Amino acid sequence: MTFIASISAVIAAFTLTVSADGTQSQPWGYRIDPSMVHYSNWANTWSACGNDRQSPINIVSTSKPCDGENFSLTFSGQCTQYNLAEPHEPLEADIVGGEASLIL
Numbered sequence: 214m215t216f217i218a219s220i221s222a223v224i225a226a227f228t229l230t231v232s233a234d235g236t237q238s239q240p241w242g243y244r245i246d247p248s249m250v251h252y253s254n255w256a257n258t259w260s261a262c263g264n265d266r267q268s269p270i271n272i273v274s275t276s277k278p279c280d281g282e283n284f285s286l287t288f289s290g291q292c293t294q295y296n297l298a299e300p301h302e303p304l305e306a307d308i309v310g311g312e313a314s315l316i317l
Contacts, residue, residue, distance in 0.1 A: 239258060241255060241258075
């Protein structure tokens with residue numbers, strides 16, 4: 214009887230682990246970081262990233278040569294608060310409480 218109870222507990226724990234794994238979102242990023250899903254594997258992780266949308270977010274971009282020049286930033290849309298930081302990537306902008314676009 215103890216054997217059956219032990220096996221049942223193991224099966225229940227395994228089932229909960231599998232269920233919990235499917236509900237958690239994996240972090241993604243552009244930099245090489247083992248804790249993130251690399252952009253080359255996005256389509257394997259999220260099916261929406263495999264065709265004409267190659268990013269987990271819809272990034273609308275235009276071609277503009279930089280040549281090392283500084284450009285001013287223009288926000289459009291509604292954003293009551295934002296935070297700019299210079300982390301490992303060239304630029305990070307967090308929009309809080311609204312929708313906005315960032316133009317270089």
